[in-house]
Amino acid sequence: MLIDNIRLFQTIAEKGSLVAAAREAGLSATTVSERLSALEAHYGVVLFNRTTRTLSLTEEGRTLLQGAKSVLAEIEDLDARIRHGAETLSGPIRLSAPVDLGRTIVSRVVERFTQEHPAISVELSLTDGYVDMVGQGFNLAVRFGAITDSTLRTRNIGHFRRIVCAAPTYLARHGTPRVPDDLARHTCLVMRFGQTLDNVWRFGAGPSTQQVTVQGNKVVNDGYLVRRWAMLGHGIILKSELDVRKDLAAGRLVALLEDFAAPAIPMQIMFPPGRAQPRRIGAFADALKIGILSSAMP
Numbered sequence: 001m002l003i004d005n006i007r008l009f010q011t012i013a014e015k016g017s018l019v020a021a022a023r024e025a026g027l028s029a030t031t032v033s034e035r036l037s038a039l040e041a042h043y044g045v046v047l048f049n050r051t052t053r054t055l056s057l058t059e060e061g062r063t064l065l066q067g068a069k070s071v072l073a074e075i076e077d078l079d080a081r082i083r084h085g086a087e088t089l090s091g092p093i094r095l096s097a098p099v100d101l102g103r104t105i106v107s108r109v110v111e112r113f114t115q116e117h118p119a120i121s122v123e124l125s126l127t128d129g130y131v132d133m134v135g136q137g138f139n140l141a142v143r144f145g146a147i148t149d150s151t152l153r154t155r156n157i158g159h160f161r162r163i164v165c166a167a168p169t170y171l172a173r174h175g176t177p178r179v180p181d182d183l184a185r186h187t188c189l190v191m192r193f194g195q196t197l198d199n200v201w202r203f204g205a206g207p208s209t210q211q212v213t214v215q216g217n218k219v220v221n222d223g224y225l226v227r228r229w230a231m232l233g234h235g236i237i238l239k240s241e242l243d244v245r246k247d248l249a250a251g252r253l254v255a256l257l258e259d260f261a262a263p264a265i266p267m268q269i270m271f272p273p274g275r276a277q278p279r280r281i282g283a284f285a286d287a288l289k290i291g292i293l294s295s296a297m298p
Contacts, residue, residue: 003075005039006068009047012036013065014137017055057135065134066273073278089280090119096133096141100223100243101292102126106142109291113284120280128223129194133272139281141270142288144240153271157289159264160296161241164201165253169233177236180212180260187235188214192221201238203260210260242267242296267292 012021012032022032040047047061057065076091097106102124110122125131131141133152147154164183177183180203191198197219203210216235220226223243230237231252237244247253269285271277 002039002042003072005035005042006064007072008032008035009039009061010065010068010072010137012048012055013057013061013135062134069134069137069272073281076278089117089283091121091278091280093120093122093140093280093284094125094138095122095284096125096127096131096136096138098128098142098144098223099126099225100227101142101240103224105242105292105295106288109288112291113287117280117283120284122284128191128221133270138272139278140285140288142267142292143270144267145265147268147270151273153273155269155271155285155289157267157269157292158296159266161261161264162238163241163244163248163258163261164236164238164256165230165244165248166236166256167231167233167252168254170230170235171254173233177256180210180257183212183214183236186214187216189216189226189229189235189237190214190219191223191226191238192219194221198238202262203257205263209262242292245296 008021008025008027011024012018015021015024018032018036019029022029025032036047043060043064045060046058047064049056049058095106095110103126107124110124114120114122125136125138131138133141142157144160164177170187174186177186180201183201188199188201199214201212201214203212214236218229218234220229223239226237227239227243227247229235230239231247236256244253248255269288271281271285
């Protein structure tokens with residue numbers, strides 16, 4: 001019963017409310033509340049700060065949630081190996097990825113992996129913003145750039161350039177920027193990553209590093225939409241080479257300011273804190289890395 005209550009506690013934390021957790025678990029809200037109270041009585045601590053409108057983890061609740069993910073993952077993996085055999089991969093995987101990369105590369109990895117391992121189920125969440133891996137219950141996430149949360153475990157995939165580019169139709173109408181400062185006179189399509197507006201574009205390296213603040217008439221938090229607008233001739237974009245490689249090769253987009261390019265930035269797979277990792281997560285991470293690297297090859 002303790003394990004069941006811990007599993008229910010994890011659902012409450014991920015869903016953010018007792019009512020949502022009750023709906024997910026197929027229980028009444030009263031039952032969920034009673035079982036949460038029983039778990040708190042077992043540990044002798046309060047696990048959630050409750051108000052009439054919000055539910056947030058206490059420090060003890062965060063500690064339990066981190067440990068619960070590790071313990072429950074081991075139990076799920078053990079159960080799967082007993083039920084389906086030691087060589088069979090099974091169980092759920094919750095994954096977060098950037099929108100454009102997720103629609104093109106990651107989605108194909110998911111398709112192949114679930115075909116090869118039919119007992120696996122994958123929930124793919126696409127967002128270009130910040131995700132709380134522990135609070136939202138993700139098993140792994142793919143992100144560009146340095147990871148600021150030192151509690152997360154990471155696996156490096158590689159380094160990839162961000163490329164300034166635009167459609168031939170836009171360049172025909174507005175001209176081609178020759179130096180970074182020219183971008184101040186152009187319409188640029190700006191991405192928003194969570195609370196961060198990506199309107200300061202960096203060029204060069206070392207002493208020659210340069211920053212240009214760009215602007216335009218469209219801001220969006222969807223990398224796919226930014227790329228689509230660029231191909232329609234609406235403005236200039238700054239995108240990962242993984243996202244625009246095929247468009248550049250097909251002539252739908254043209255690379256700009258290549259002589260001023262900034263150094264490549266890292267892409268990493270992130271995992272929640274803790275050492276335990278079900279076999280299915282490790283196997284999927286391997287497949288994901290291979291899929292991304294193979295897509296970057298000419």
